[in-house]
Amino acid sequence: MQNISSGKSVVVLLALILALTLTTFAGQAKAGTLEMTPRISVKYNYNDNMYGQDLDELDAANMDPVSASYLDYLVGITFVYQDGRSRISVGGDAGYEQFISMDGWVMDSDTANVNVSDYDFFTISGNVIYSYSGRNVMFSLRDEITQTRSLEKVFGENTDAIGYWSLYTNNLASASVKFNPMGKVRTLLEYQYATLIFSDPEAENVSRPSDSYSHNGIVRNEIDFTGKTTGIIDAQYSTNVIEEVDNVDYVDFDRIQAMIGLRYKIDSNSSIEVLGGYGWRNYSDVTPIPLPAPWPAGTTRNDIEDMADPLASLLYQYTLSKKVEISLRGTQGISTYGQDLFFVYTSGNGRVTYFVTPKINLQFIADYRQATYDMEKNNKEWMWDEDRIDRNTRLEAIAHYDILQKGGQGTLSIEGGYRYQLRDSNLDSPEAYNDIYASIPGANVQSYDSTINYFYFQVQVLPTILIGK
Numbered sequence: 001m002q003n004i005s006s007g008k009s010v011v012v013l014l015a016l017i018l019a020l021t022l023t024t025f026a027g028q029a030k031a032g033t034l035e036m037t038p039r040i041s042v043k044y045n046y047n048d049n050m051y052g053q054d055l056d057e058l059d060a061a062n063m064d065p066v067s068a069s070y071l072d073y074l075v076g077i078t079f080v081y082q083d084g085r086s087r088i089s090v091g092g093d094a095g096y097e098q099f100i101s102m103d104g105w106v107m108d109s110d111t112a113n114v115n116v117s118d119y120d121f122f123t124i125s126g127n128v129i130y131s132y133s134g135r136n137v138m139f140s141l142r143d144e145i146t147q148t149r150s151l152e153k154v155f156g157e158n159t160d161a162i163g164y165w166s167l168y169t170n171n172l173a174s175a176s177v178k179f180n181p182m183g184k185v186r187t188l189l190e191y192q193y194a195t196l197i198f199s200d201p202e203a204e205n206v207s208r209p210s211d212s213y214s215h216n217g218i219v220r221n222e223i224d225f226t227g228k229t230t231g232i233i234d235a236q237y238s239t240n241v242i243e244e245v246d247n248v249d250y251v252d253f254d255r256i257q258a259m260i261g262l263r264y265k266i267d268s269n270s271s272i273e274v275l276g277g278y279g280w281r282n283y284s285d286v287t288p289i290p291l292p293a294p295w296p297a298g299t300t301r302n303d304i305e306d307m308a309d310p311l312a313s314l315l316y317q318y319t320l321s322k323k324v325e326i327s328l329r330g331t332q333g334i335s336t337y338g339q340d341l342f343f344v345y346t347s348g349n350g351r352v353t354y355f356v357t358p359k360i361n362l363q364f365i366a367d368y369r370q371a372t373y374d375m376e377k378n379n380k381e382w383m384w385d386e387d388r389i390d391r392n393t394r395l396e397a398i399a400h401y402d403i404l405q406k407g408g409q410g411t412l413s414i415e416g417g418y419r420y421q422l423r424d425s426n427l428d429s430p431e432a433y434n435d436i437y438a439s440i441p442g443a444n445v446q447s448y449d450s451t452i453n454y455f456y457f458q459v460q461v462l463p464t465i466l467i468g469k
Helices: 002-026 055-060 152-158 435-439
Strands: 033-047 067-083 086-103 121-133 137-148 168-182 185-198 212-224 229-242 252-265 270-284 307-320 324-334 343-357 360-373 388-406 409-425 450-461 465-468
Touching: 067 121, 229 270, 252 307, 270 324
Parallel strands: none
Antiparallel strands: 033 067, 033 450, 033 465, 067 086, 086 121, 121 137, 137 168, 168 185, 185 212, 212 229, 229 252, 252 270, 270 307, 307 324, 324 343, 343 360, 360 388, 388 409, 409 450
16 A cells, blocks of 8 residues: 555645645735635435446345435635736535435344444545646646545446445546647656555445556547547556555556547537547556365466457537536447456447526436356366446436526525336346356355436535636
């Protein structure tokens, strides 16, 4: 964990330096513009299957899914100072997540030995952004820290994990520079450092994921061929280290990906972007572990080969200001997170925001993702009878109402939302597993089917105070 600690020290130092810089600029607010935006929110949440388990499997074992209701209390503030071409933003949130009630097998189990209050935790989120926009160059520093339980908040479609598992802290620091070497050519260079640190789970029979850290470099070039057509070249390289947990080693890996494509501006309201390429994952520090009888002789665990998979992205966007926003996205990609990094996925996403009035908007989201785990690539022929294929569907509806607005921005708002998630996996019965594996006492023969219903209601106060010009 030495690298993780040193990385956190660097970003904390960066945050302190930039915060002090902001304080200095605040004293000179007459020269520029300083905006202060405090925020307060209270959010009620309910999740009827917190660990994302197969309801039929639980019912067969006479167990109930873990359902939970909890409150998020949040206070935060953001300072934005603008002076000429320089802009500094310092913001942060502090809150507390309080579990009101919890039912299901975790609370019923004699071995769990947990209380509802054991799941309570403090939430933190902070960011520091400095940018300088010259005539042909823009420089940016950023640091963001988040503590939560939801993997989807950080990884989105890049992980097959669903549910609300162990508490974790994620830190992402980055430095980037954008410049225009020529009038029609734009280049982005960016470096990112990320850490992911998990706490021990509250329930004894819930496994703890592995801590990890990574370094990521990005190069993106855009070239305007015409007023409507732009060529894009995107290349990334990252090195990822996954720490051991419970004396079990996980593989480290380097990821390389390259994509090329076009963005076409259809008209003033819409555009389409198409990219295609390849992604490579090269593994290191792999220690094949021989498996004892009754495994066939020579069978090993963690005997993983390097992988190469196609990448593709299709994005369509349509915006009619204060009326409707439409985004359609299709993706062929590879996972980049921890124990789920061995998946490739194909996904489609649609998002529509409709402004009923300037103060009321409705948002609808539909997301489909098929994640495939190749047995041969991952040397898991001894575990399943065929490749694991998970089909994930997410449907979400959100209603937002700005009770009060200032300058077109909501200062007092309420919001409610509902999300339905379905994971339909071909690994949904013992028959889907290899007979040898399924016959071993204690083998993790489980169904990966899952259905989750989640809804929330939130009240937020978000005034903006102008200091200086």
